[in-house]
Amino acid sequence: MISILIPVFNFDIISLVKELSSQLSRLDVAGEILVFDDYSSPSYRELNNSVNNLESVVYKELDRNYGRTAIRKLLASHAKYEWLLFLDSDTRILRPNFLGLYTSAFKTEFDLYVGGRIYPSLPAECNKRLHWKYGVKRESPKGNRTAFHTNNFCIKKNIFTQLDFPAFLNQYGHEDTWMGIELERMGKTMQYLDNTVEHAQIETTETFLKKTEDALQNLFSLKRVIDTKTLSNHVALFKSYCFIRNAGMEFTIEFVYRSFKNWILQNLNSCNPSLTVFDFYRLYYLIQMAKRNP
Numbered sequence: 001m002i003s004i005l006i007p008v009f010n011f012d013i014i015s016l017v018k019e020l021s022s023q024l025s026r027l028d029v030a031g032e033i034l035v036f037d038d039y040s041s042p043s044y045r046e047l048n049n050s051v052n053n054l055e056s057v058v059y060k061e062l063d064r065n066y067g068r069t070a071i072r073k074l075l076a077s078h079a080k081y082e083w084l085l086f087l088d089s090d091t092r093i094l095r096p097n098f099l100g101l102y103t104s105a106f107k108t109e110f111d112l113y114v115g116g117r118i119y120p121s122l123p124a125e126c127n128k129r130l131h132w133k134y135g136v137k138r139e140s141p142k143g144n145r146t147a148f149h150t151n152n153f154c155i156k157k158n159i160f161t162q163l164d165f166p167a168f169l170n171q172y173g174h175e176d177t178w179m180g181i182e183l184e185r186m187g188k189t190m191q192y193l194d195n196t197v198e199h200a201q202i203e204t205t206e207t208f209l210k211k212t213e214d215a216l217q218n219l220f221s222l223k224r225v226i227d228t229k230t231l232s233n234h235v236a237l238f239k240s241y242c243f244i245r246n247a248g249m250e251f252t253i254e255f256v257y258r259s260f261k262n263w264i265l266q267n268l269n270s271c272n273p274s275l276t277v278f279d280f281y282r283l284y285y286l287i288q289m290a291k292r293n294p
Helices: 014-026 042-053 068-078 098-108 126-139 175-185 205-224 228-234 236-246 250-259 261-268 275-292
Strands: 002-008 031-037 057-061 083-087 112-114 152-156 190-192 197-199
Touching: 002 014, 002 068, 002 098, 014 031, 014 042, 014 098, 031 042, 031 068, 042 057, 068 083, 083 098, 098 112, 126 205, 126 275, 175 205, 175 228, 205 228, 205 275, 228 236, 236 250, 236 275, 250 261, 250 275, 261 275
Parallel strands: 002 031, 002 083, 031 057, 112 190
Antiparallel strands: 083 152, 112 152
């Protein structure tokens, strides 16, 4: 009935896979857990390959780095069952009936189920506060009750294999935006479940800002495959960017950013970063991308 698919890159997935294997063994359904290592460093491969000894688990080490989208497609192509449950490797299972909540939901006959994610308690390190605050306020169910993220979702295999992901989405960011819009266009039905997992890996601000810039590049590139109106309706930041562009305010944003750049970066790296400042930072980078790609 269910194939649990976990791409992993340089992360310890032993606890996650042990918990999933234990829960799957208690369910009266057919299932498997596929863990594909996306060319991690040797130390992580040596650590993680022990999961291959767990019940219902298949662990495979790839001979090159496929990237975020390609490895999911590869996992799906090897899956045996009707339902595909995708989980990120930096996930912590919170509920002892996590898998049971998904398999019980299949009776409601939706095409896609989204479990969502929450974040751990406030990190002591100030240089992890920006990622944590953004996650809590913008990505958790409390911050966004309709958020769709690809770290914890279940979809019918015959629907997922119809999705023709653009090649540029193989790096970090906004693959969930494209996927949500594409499924909506296909007329597929979605249900949000109260079945969150915890996002266990909080990035430093330096790493988070680098990944943010990668995500903004993907967002800007989505204009090639999604019309401006649809993209604006689904991504608030892009809607703000379009308003600024149409109002001819790009120079104002650039002037303010350059005048206060040091203060902006200090704020983002502080113990109490502002999400308003973070949004301004992201708008500035979208404007720069538009100038480089007229």
